[in-house]
Amino acid sequence: MDLGERKRRILQAIIDDYITTADPVGSRTIAKRHDLGLSSATIRNEMADLEEMGFLAQPHTSAGRIPSDRGYRLYVDQLMNRYRLTMAEINRMRHALELRMQEFDRLIEQYSNIISQITQYTTVVLPPQMKKSAIKHLQLVLIDQNHILLIIITSTGFVKNHTIRVTQKVDGDFLSRLSLILNDKLSGLTIEEINLPKIQEIQKEMCSNEEILMPILNHVSDSVKDIDDTHIFLGGTTNIFNFPEYKDIERAKEFFGFLEQKKDLQTLLSSGDNTRKINIIIGEENKFFEIKDCSVVMSHYSIGNKVVGTIGVIGPTRMEYAKVVSSLEYLTQHLNCMLSQLYGESNTSEKD
Amino acid sequence: MDLGERKRRILQAIIDDYITTADPVGSRTIAKRHDLGLSSATIRNEMADLEEMGFLAQPHTSAGRIPSDRGYRLYVDQLMNRYRLTMAEINRMRHALELRMQEFDRLIEQYSNIISQITQYTTVVLPPQMKKSAIKHLQLVLIDQNHILLIIITSTGFVKNHTIRVTQKVDGDFLSRLSLILNDKLSGLTIEEINLPKIQEIQKEMCSNEEILMPILNHVSDSVKDIDDTHIFLGGTTNIFNFPEYKDIERAKEFFGFLEQKKDLQTLLSSGDNTRKINIIIGEENKFFEIKDCSVVMSHYSIGNKVVGTIGVIGPTRMEYAKVVSSLEYLTQHLNCMLSQLYGESNTSEKD
DNA sequence: GTTAGCACTCAACAGATAAGAGTGCTAACA
DNA sequence: TGTTAGCACTCTTATCTGTTGAGTGCTAAC
Numbered sequence: 001m002d003l004g005e006r007k008r009r010i011l012q013a014i015i016d017d018y019i020t021t022a023d024p025v026g027s028r029t030i031a032k033r034h035d036l037g038l039s040s041a042t043i044r045n046e047m048a049d050l051e052e053m054g055f056l057a058q059p060h061t062s063a064g065r066i067p068s069d070r071g072y073r074l075y076v077d078q079l080m081n082r083y084r085l086t087m088a089e090i091n092r093m094r095h096a097l098e099l100r101m102q103e104f105d106r107l108i109e110q111y112s113n114i115i116s117q118i119t120q121y122t123t124v125v126l127p128p129q130m131k132k133s134a135i136k137h138l139q140l141v142l143i144d145q146n147h148i149l150l151i152i153i154t155s156t157g158f159v160k161n162h163t164i165r166v167t168q169k170v171d172g173d174f175l176s177r178l179s180l181i182l183n184d185k186l187s188g189l190t191i192e193e194i195n196l197p198k199i200q201e202i203q204k205e206m207c208s209n210e211e212i213l214m215p216i217l218n219h220v221s222d223s224v225k226d227i228d229d230t231h232i233f234l235g236g237t238t239n240i241f242n243f244p245e246y247k248d249i250e251r252a253k254e255f256f257g258f259l260e261q262k263k264d265l266q267t268l269l270s271s272g273d274n275t276r277k278i279n280i281i282i283g284e285e286n287k288f289f290e291i292k293d294c295s296v297v298m299s300h301y302s303i304g305n306k307v308v309g310t311i312g313v314i315g316p317t318r319m320e321y322a323k324v325v326s327s328l329e330y331l332t333q334h335l336n337c338m339l340s341q342l343y344g345e346s347n348t349s350e351k352d
Numbered sequence: 353m354d355l356g357e358r359k360r361r362i363l364q365a366i367i368d369d370y371i372t373t374a375d376p377v378g379s380r381t382i383a384k385r386h387d388l389g390l391s392s393a394t395i396r397n398e399m400a401d402l403e404e405m406g407f408l409a410q411p412h413t414s415a416g417r418i419p420s421d422r423g424y425r426l427y428v429d430q431l432m433n434r435y436r437l438t439m440a441e442i443n444r445m446r447h448a449l450e451l452r453m454q455e456f457d458r459l460i461e462q463y464s465n466i467i468s469q470i471t472q473y474t475t476v477v478l479p480p481q482m483k484k485s486a487i488k489h490l491q492l493v494l495i496d497q498n499h500i501l502l503i504i505i506t507s508t509g510f511v512k513n514h515t516i517r518v519t520q521k522v523d524g525d526f527l528s529r530l531s532l533i534l535n536d537k538l539s540g541l542t543i544e545e546i547n548l549p550k551i552q553e554i555q556k557e558m559c560s561n562e563e564i565l566m567p568i569l570n571h572v573s574d575s576v577k578d579i580d581d582t583h584i585f586l587g588g589t590t591n592i593f594n595f596p597e598y599k600d601i602e603r604a605k606e607f608f609g610f611l612e613q614k615k616d617l618q619t620l621l622s623s624g625d626n627t628r629k630i631n632i633i634i635g636e637e638n639k640f641f642e643i644k645d646c647s648v649v650m651s652h653y654s655i656g657n658k659v660v661g662t663i664g665v666i667g668p669t670r671m672e673y674a675k676v677v678s679s680l681e682y683l684t685q686h687l688n689c690m691l692s693q694l695y696g697e698s699n700t701s702e703k704d
Numbered sequence: 705g706t707t708a709g710c711a712c713t714c715a716a717c718a719g720a721t722a723a724g725a726g727t728g729c730t731a732a733c734a
Numbered sequence: 735t736g737t738t739a740g741c742a743c744t745c746t747t748a749t750c751t752g753t754t755g756a757g758t759g760c761t762a763a764c
Contacts, residue, residue, distance in 0.1 A: 026757050039707050044758070062713045062757045104515075139493060143505055151503070151513070153495055159513055161503070163456075165694065238612055241605040249601055253593040256608075260590055342517065378726050391738050396727070414726050414744045 003053075009036060010046050011055055012079040015067045019318050022244050024064030069283035069317065072295065076280050076321050083322035085330060089118060093327075097334060104158060104343075108233050111311070111335055116236025118327045121315035122259070123235035126269040128156060128308035131191045138182045140175045140216075148175065148216065150223055152191075156303050157343030162223035168212050178216070181205050191224055232262050232269075245293065245316045258290035269310045272298045277332075278325055283317045293317055297324045299332040303339045311335075355405075361388060362398050363407055364431040367419045371670050374596050376416030421635035421669065424647065428632050428673050435674035437682060441470060445679075449686060456510060459694075460585050463663070463687055468588025470679050473667035474611070475587035478621045480508060480660035483543045490534045492527045492568075500527065500568065502575055504543075508655050509695030514575035520564050530568070533557050543576055584614050584621075597645065597668045610642040621662045624650045629684075630677055635669045645669055649676045651684040655691045663687075 003011070013034040017025045027044040030036070036043070047065050050056045055071035058064075067075065096114045108125050116123040130152075137153040148164045185202050186194060199217050206213055237259060246252045258264060268286060272279035279298040286296065291314070298312040311332060313324050355363070365386040369377045379396040382388070388395070399417055402408045407423035410416075419427065448466045460477050468475040482504075489505040500516045537554050538546060551569050558565055589611060598604045610616060620638060624631035631650040638648065643666070650664040663684060665676050 024757090028757075040757095041707055041709095042705085045706090048759080058758090060714060061759095063715080064757065137495065141491060141493075141503065143489065143509075143511075147509070149503070149505070149511055151493065151501070153501070157495075157499065157515075159495075159501055159515060161511055161513055163509075163511060238605060238608045241601060241608070247601055249593060249599055249604065252601065252604065253590060256590045256593070376726090380726075392726095393738055393740095394736085397737090400728080410727090412745060413728095415746080416726065 003050075006036075006038075007046055007050060008079060010038075010043055011050055011067075011071065012075065014047070014050075014056065014065060015071060015075045015079070018066055019320055022318060024059055024066050026064035029064070067318075069285065072282045072317055072321075073285075076282070076325075080322045083320075083326040085323075085326050089327070090330070093118060093331065093334075105233075107335075107338065107342075108309075109235070111331060112233045112235035115311065115313060115327060115331055116239055118331075119313055119315075119320070119324050120236070120239050120242065121313045121319065121324065122237050122239050123233075124259075124265060124269060124312040124314060125233040125235070126266060126310040126312070127231065127233065128158060128303075130154060130158065130160060133158070133308070134190050135187050138179065138186055140179045140182070142170065142172045142175055145169050148219075150220060152224070156306065156308055164216065164219040164223060166212075166215055166219070168215070170212065170216070174212075178206060178213070182220070194221065194224055232265055234259060240315070243316050243318075245318070251293070254290040255294070258288065264288055264290075268296065269298060269312050272300065272310065274300060274307055278328065280321065280325075295319045295321075297321065297328060299328045301332050301335045301339065303336075303343050308339075355402075358388075358390075359398055359402060360431060362390075362395055363402055363419075363423065364427065366399070366402075366408065366417060367423060367427045367431070370418055371672055374670060376411055376418050378416035381416070419670075421637065424634045424669055424673075425637075428634070428677075432674045435672075435678040437675075437678050441679070442682070445470060445683065445686075456695075457585075459687075459690065460661075461587070463683060464585045464587035467663065467665060467679060467683055468591060470683075471665055471667075471672070471676050472588070472591050472594065473665045473671065473676065474589050474591050475585075476611075476617060476621060476664040476666055477585040477587070478618060478662040478664070479583060479585065480510060480655075482506060482510065482512060485510070485660070486542050487539050490531065490538055492531045492534070494522065494524045494527055497521050500571075502572060504576070508658065508660055516568065516571040516575060518564075518567055518571070520567070522564065522568070526564075530558060530565070534572070546573065546576055584617055586611060592667070595668050595670075597670070603645070606642040607646070610640065616640055616642075620648065621650060621664050624652065624662065626652060626659055630680065632673065632677075647671045647673075649673065649680060651680045653684050653687045653691065655688075655695050660691075 010030065013030050013036065014025050017029065017033065027040040027047055030043050031038060031040040047056060050071075051058060051065060054068060055074060056065040057068045057071075059066065093114060096110075096117070105127075108127055112123045112125045133154040133156045135152060136155045136157075137151075139151045139153075141149040141151065143149050143163070146165060146167070148166060148170065150162045150164055152160050152162075181202055185198060185205070189198075199221055203213060203217060237256070240246050240252065240255055246255065268281075268288060271281070271286075277299065281296045281298070283295060284292045286292075286294075293316060294314055295317045296312050296314045297319070298310055300307045300310050302308055311328065313319075313328060315324075362382065365382050365388065366377050369381065369385065379392040379399055382395050383390060383392040399408060402423075403410060403417060406420060407426060408417040409420045411418060445466060448462075448469070457479075460479055464475045464477045485506040485508045487504060488507045489503075491503045491505075493501040493503065495501050495515070498517060498519070500518060500522065502514045502516055504512050504514075533554055537550060537557070541550075551573055555565060555569060589608070592598050592604065592607055598607065620633075620640060623633070623638075629651065633648045633650070635647060636644045638644070638646075645668060646666055647669045648664050648666045649671070650662055652659045652662050654660055663680065665671075665680060667676075
């Protein structure tokens with residue numbers, strides 16, 4: 001459906017205004033603030049039309065108009081102007097990014113904080129899911145007679161370890177041998193692909209010491225299965241208090257409740273279209289009741305060409321979409337570079 | 353200073369009431385609800401005395417009285433009745449504790465959640481600080497030509513790993529040899545005790561390959577230094593919304609701001625007296641402005657006899673101290689058993 | 705097709721009033 | 735002397751009122 005240029009410009013003006021002020025915007029305001037060369041009466045007529053079409057809504061008679069979800073959708077898809085980051089903003093980001101960051105977790109946390117500082121919204125980062133990436137290397141290390149350390153290294157370069165507790169004594173030699181076989185059988189597979197037949201195969205190969213092998217293998221299999229602790233990074237959670245929409249304590253409560261409930265958060269972030277750089281979910285387009293008045297802007301980050309995780313910015317539907325999109329694009333690109341530098345090369349160097 | 357039995361009983365009644373209702377409590381209420389055998393007028397006189405002594409305060413003339421920090425202090429130290437956990441509560445905890453919990457982090461998270469569910473307050477858990485515990489075992493594992501994995505196992509049984517990135521090629525043999533020497537020189541020391549002279553000693557020992565050794569040693573030293581990511585576990589953060597004290601959005605904001613600011617939280621939790629089982633900090637007894645209206649009940653948990661971390665419950669000064677203390681005692685004891693079982697034995701089994 | 709003008713609606717605000725809870729004080733009582 | 739009943743006073747809270755101002759929809763004129 002085409003609205004015609006004038007309606008589009010008016011809608012854009014309304015949404016721009018509403019995003020900055022958070023107050024329902026009236027026809028007179030638009031006539032004064034934006035130089036459209038139209039009187040408030042004309043604008044009033046157009047606004048009535050736009051409301052009928054479903055792009056605007058009225059909280060009550062004789063209030064100004066506010067954009068509907070559908071209005072925002074049109075806005076982000078077609079209307080909004082690209083936001084050019086100011087030099088000050090870019091410098092601030094650059095400066096913040098200069099801190100040395102070795103550990104992956106901290107790196108992610110750092111980015112999450114920067115984004116929430118720049119955008120003033122809440123940031124959510126979904127780290128790489130181990131289950132989806134292939135195992136590159138497995139190693140068992142003897143800690144003491146009762147404890148074995150299982151180290152898993154994925155092709156994307158991430159490391160996880162689990163302590164396995166055993167009742168019988170094990171010796172180092174045995175473990176090295178087992179490590180070799182585990183590597184032989186399992187490396188190259190994704191964690192999801194490890195199943196009972198595979199385990200049994202290993203058991204057959206190691207035929208000796210059956211009574212001691214099984215518990216370890218079971219533990220390995222168990223550990224491997226729940227390796228993805230759904231750890232989600234949050235940044236700037238308290239930013240939500242800055243928005244008048246959340247002056248109401250009940251709203252704030254729902255919002256925080258949703259953030260605490262990490263599982264839903266994870267589904268939300270995983271729901272984006274992987275082929276697009278930026279995904280935007282507006283208001284009730286998401287299925288979670290608690291954040292039906294929120295929008296989410298998501299961006300996938302990757303190592304090399306492989307998408308490994310998602311960064312999301314979450315805030316009221318009245319969000320500065322343009323600015324968020326720009327900041328997110330800039331920082332995602334930066335993060336991609338960073339990750340490829342740190343973890344990428346090892347990917348292409350060799351395969352064992 | 354001794355108040356006399358009657359004043360004590362009246363003060364106790366007032367605080368008990370205020371804790372449950374959150375409303376300033378008047379003399380008539382006390383006379384009716386508690387069977388003290390006194391008229392409201394008498395109680396009124398006593399209340400005036402208690403206010404003069406600084407145990408009570410009045411929000412405004414003709415409101416009831418509320419306890420002051422000093423009043424709460426007397427209450428928790430001398431007045432309050434021990435809270436007996438109900439069978440239902442104990443069963444709920446037992447049930448929740450039955451879930452299998454291998455990983456240390458999850459174990460802690462689990463406990464933190466249970467406590468906040470039972471008490472309905474916010475829970476904060478400070479995990480063991482690696483820096484304070486001795487190194488038991490160090491190992492370097494080759495991931496690929498550019499990446500080395502450093503694994504540190506402490507005497508308390510915890511494992512941490514760091515990826516070290518190197519520019520020069522390293523081979524496995526070299527690493528095993530280095531691992532041996534590192535273990536020889538560093539195990540037994542706490543992480544804090546590792547310093548430049550120690551590192552130089554190792555360098556001397558490995559004399560060969562100086563140009564390749566230094567970057568690795570530097571990285572080891574660096575990694576070791578910032579190994580204590582101040583990760584703090586939070587549970588039931590949204591519980592704070594249930595208290596009328598925090599219906600005011602500004603208060604809630606301050607509270608959440610404080611929780612987000614992990615550093616202060618850590619100092620707060622570390623401030624307790626290690627020799628006592630339970631520490632209670634009431635209102636402005638803590639130095640942090642943001643939570644001057646909060647109280648914190650803290651309990652230390654240990655492995656064997658060594659205190660390794662702290663659990664804290666944080667809520668409005670009007671806190672159900674008795675119940676919180678009981679729950680915390682119960683669960684801390686349980687956690688201690690659990691930890692000793694999982695990590696304790698390895699401690700006594702042998703030393704290398 | 706656009707604009708000016710007018711009547712109408714609704715939320716927000718400020719006073720005014722009433723109700724209710726609690727106090728302090730005084731005088732009477734055991 | 736300690737305790738109690740009664741009363742005037744204070745202060746908060748809720749409710750109702752009228753007023754103001756922003757914004758709309760409609761109509762008639764340009």
